[in-house]
Each structure stands twice: as structure tokens, then as C-alpha cells.
Amino acid sequence: MLRININFLTYIEALAKSDAFSDKIVLEQYKPKQMLLHQGDPVVKVIVIKDGITKCFITEENGKEYIPEFLSTGEIMGEIEIMGKKNCLCSVEAISVVNAYIIPLSIFQYLLKTDITFNNTLLEIEALRVYHTSERASFQQLYTVEHALEKLLELQKKENINISKEDIASYLGITTRTLNRALKKISE
DSSP: OEEOOHHHHHHHHHHHHSTTTTTTSEEEEEOTTOEEEOTTSOOOEEEEEEESOEEEEEEOTTSOEEEEEEEOTTOEESHHHHHHTOOOSSEEEESSOEEEEEEEHHHHHHHHHHOHHHHHHHHHHHHHHHHHHHHHHHHHHHSOHHHHHHHHHHHHHHHTOOOOHHHHHHHHTSOHHHHHHHHHHHHO
């Protein structure tokens, strides 16, 4: 439910501290509710979360949001769009204070062309994303809303964050009315 990737973060931190990239890969801070990426915009940077929690969401034509993932430590954003030469698929918003490494487009492209470790790590990340997407789809088909909701509430408590009812409903792919019924059922 909350994606993290410590190994990739360690690799990016080492790059950011190296002489070659220390002035190019910079650390930025985002406040809660601040947008890191906007759906539909051209992607001009890749973002790797150092710490904090974000929500990745898609706004449909009818105005409804769907949250495919909550992203945290070591997760990368914008790379798929850059490699596929597409505009941003999702919007990404900080839920908590987020510190993130910003990799300019030119540096990301340079690393793709010259750094085999970077490439192999990205391949692993993308393979894991496909795996987790399949796993989540299976989970949503096989378990009740109440079960998924309990898991999300556990995460919220563990991470000491407050996820709004609207975001919980968007993540679970249900209406807030259905969410309220599920919350009532769990509390009984």
C-alpha cells in the first residue's frame, strides 16, 4: 500500500553527493498539499523521494480521482513519461512534508545513456511496479472492501498520517458513501 525503495534512494544519494552531480541533483522540500507533478503536463524532471509520503492520483474526465499508489522513501516519479516521451500520467501531491531529489531531464537522459547500474536499477523498479499493480488488482478482486480498508487504516496508524476519507475512497475505488458503510461495519 505504501511503496518504498531504500536501495534506489541510497544509489541516488550517492550520485547527488558525487563531484559530478552534486550541483545538478538537488534536494527540494514540499509541504503537505503541494503538487510535485501535474497530470497532463510535460515532464522536465525526475523526482526521487528522500522522505515523506505522497499520493499519486489520476483525475478522470468526470472529475473523480483514482489513487493507484501512495509513494514514499526511494520511489521515483516522472521516469516512465520521460522514457515513453509522454506527458505526466498522474498528479502527485505531498501528504506529509516531503524531501525529494530533483534530477533534471538532461541528467536523467545522460544517466540512461552512460550508467548501466542506473539502467538495471530502473528495470528492476519498473518490473516491481508491474508486479505490484497485478498484485493490487488481484487483492481488490479477491478481498472485501472492509479487509482492504482495515489494511489502509493500519498503514495510516503505523505511519502516523491522516488520510482523508476522500483519498481512502479514491484509493479503494469506491464512493465515500460506501466507505462510510464499511467504516461502520468495521467499528461494529
